[in-house]
Amino acid sequence: MFESAELGHAIDEETFDREAPALREALLEAQYELKQQGRFPVIILINGVEGAGKGETVKLLNEWMDPRLIQVSTFDQQTDEERSRPPAWRFWRQLPPKGRIGIFFGNWYSQMLQGRVHGHFKNAVLDQAIDGALNLEQMLCDEGALIFKFWFHLSKKQMKARLKSLRDDPLHSWRISPLDWQQSETYDRFVRYGERVLRRTSRDFAPWYVVEGADEYYRSLMVGRILLDGLQAALKSKARRPVQPHVAPLTASLDNRGLLDSLDMTQALEKEDYQEQLTTEQARLAGLMRDKRMRRHALVAVFEGNDAAGKGGAIRRVAAALDPRQYRIVPIAAPTEEERAQPYLWRFWRHVPARGNFTVFDRSWYGRVLVERVEGFCEPADWLRAYSEINDFEEQLSEAGVVVVKFWLAIDEDTQYQRFKEREQIAFKRFKITEEDWRNRDKWQDYCDAVGDMVDRTSTAIAPWTLVEANDKRFARVKVLRTINEALEKAFAKD
Template sequence: MKTETLRYRLLAAQLDMAKREHRAVVLVLSGHVASYMQPMLNLLNHWLENRRTEVHALEPSHEEAKRPALWRYWRRIPARGTTGIFVHGWYADALFARAERRIGAGAFDDRLAMIRDFEAELAAENVALVKIWLDIDRQTQGKRLAAMLEDPARAWQLDSGDWQRHLQHPLIEALGTPLRETTEAEWAPWHCIRGDDPDDLVHQVAERLLETATRPPVDPAAPRAGGRLAPAARQAPSVREFPPEDPAAERPDKADYHRRLVAQQARLSRNSREAASRGIPVVLVFEGHDAAGKGGSIHRVTSALEARRYRVHSIAAPSDEERLHPWAWRFWRRLPADGRFALFDRSWYGRVLVERVEGFATPAQWRRAYGEIRHFEQRLLEHGTVLGKFFLSISKDEQLKRFEARANTPRKQHKLTEEDWRNRARWEDYEEAIDEMFAQTHRPHAPWSLIACDDKRQARLEVIEGINALLERRLDSDT
């Protein structure tokens, strides 16, 4: 294809994508130094509509080091209708860390597996991936570097890292092969190319961008390999088999409740300050039946925390901006820095609860979400996050009493909506979804705590005691 024709068709495809907002495109450029990556990228920028394109050449920042490794990429994933270009991207963390022997072979393999999961999730959400490996032999690389060094107009572009990569050429070449083989997929193929000049390279890259930008989008209803259910977790809780509270059981009276609550909050305050001093991030998830008391429990927890060290995220329907990104994007960007707390009043589990039951997600989407949730939580744990997951459960009779009380109390009427009554009408559907959620996501390293909440006082004490137990287990393991 002639260059001018290719350039016009690529721009037209990008503008059509912006109009339809049916997909995003991510271009990842990796490979060797002196392969004309930078001049080719400058040319490509002239071809594309800059207002719909962002280029990311990332160096780890202090802020990013305080969060899971993929956080800095997730927060930059382009919205549908736009293009993101990543120089080395998430591959740099694995490739160069292994080349410099900062990680071993096992860690290298683990990072590639993480990348494969990450890219599968993006592709399923209509983020089309174009992965380019820029190749060059070592002799040609050395000649180009020497020529740049002798040219005053280009010598400033070189630094010691370029010469280090030249010395590492055989190692990077050797590592590049398993890197590409492991992360090669139907939804994320590698294109290994080389060119004698930037014009040749930009033509080759543009052809692959055009092919990707014009292929049919992913059908969200189409089943995918990642949508197969995992074996049910052993000893997973069940709301349908949860024994009802014994009405004859002794419940804390008001005085006893306040005494125990103050003691648990003081304990939580000490534990949270120690976690902050050690730089331990904490993520707490609160799911549950409507009117089970999530808000009240969260309030008792945050009363024991320093205001500057926590954020409460109340998750509702996604915003217009969030709808243009993969569904997990809005949760990744809310993760806390090391030493901070993030409390989620509803969470990523909405995908397999309300979105499943109400039909906002297709069966293929919510089935796939179980694996994506497990991968997401694994990333949190690998970073050292303390993860607590609490499901607050009440009986159907108790829920009705609380709904009626809200309806008859002016200061609480805003808490009761038509959606609450609609959810109640589908009680059995929700209980089926809840139990399958437990079966798919209750794991030894990320278990669910099922809390009986017909007695609000006892439930709040159990939640705070559970959080303290999680923190102390972690603090003790670090000593």
């Protein structure tokens, strides 16, 4: 969930100075239009890791826009008046009216996270708080509000560096956080429970935007751009509720550093090393699948990737290690008639493996947020809600002991071109290449955006994505096998 926000995104001063003025002007204009229309309020929630630029961003938004139309609320200590009423009262009294922007700093999420990190309660109570938050947000959106939720993130290393520099800065050293961020464990717990909160509260009507906070320029432009896109979409829609203001990619590739761009695509294996490592990993997998601890688990492997990235070959190398009675490969193409008569996830639920078994999905439920999104086969409302439906599905698998591994096999455009050409030459591979495959290449960037969103919104501790550098097929196959083995060993170790 935080993968994209640990890439070291950065923008140079020159680019920032060139882009910021236009963004400011557009934001200001949107803000006046918001006031003019007076149809809905905007609520901005600010959360995330200490030192990731939350306060600075709020300050900046007030500079960029008209501060008379923004009200910033902090919710640190409860006042006497607040303490003597239900907890939500303090939020209700600070709601911005229609036409205005309210920035909620230290909101309902901060409080539930602090409580959980401090160990004041367990997950069941955290989940109750999460429900309360979702009910409130759902109601606000039903009443017309436009909600942006920003999570400012830093990697642990970045945070430590940042805390050190803040401590030395007299302007900041007085700040006291309710959590002791100097403790390494605080970060780990905060991020772990943060992920749980984000996973469960990212909904189509109010998704989370995770922003890497290390670079001031990047962070500022990102937040400004997301706000502007959402505001403009909502202002343009004539419906009583802002309709689908959150369809833009989560991480507009501002600095051209998407997750996929961060891969080292030159990685490769020599034939000999490959043979040796392949055999080792295959034997390891065979052993793990026969391990008696496997009786308490099942295994699901999802294969997605660019066309011609080598999914089939990788799957064959996995299968080769196994007893055919223990695994099943489910190729996902167009749904059957029976499947079309059922909810989207039904065709995947029916193939969930029993304990002790392994199902390989050659393409998967992620089709909805990839091909169906990009090709417009479903409405934005459908693929937007799919993220939480999918997270919910995978959580159910995980809770039942199913180990879920998900692969995106990535190749670059040139490699794909070569492979397409080769396929056209080889008789028995010609069936693998169609006109459609060539057409899909025109949408390369759209697919990159969709993959970035997908990973950001569905890579979780319980079911992480593994991006596989697949320009070299041998490297890819070994990485796939090794990842599966590591996931199984990790699950066994926890038993």
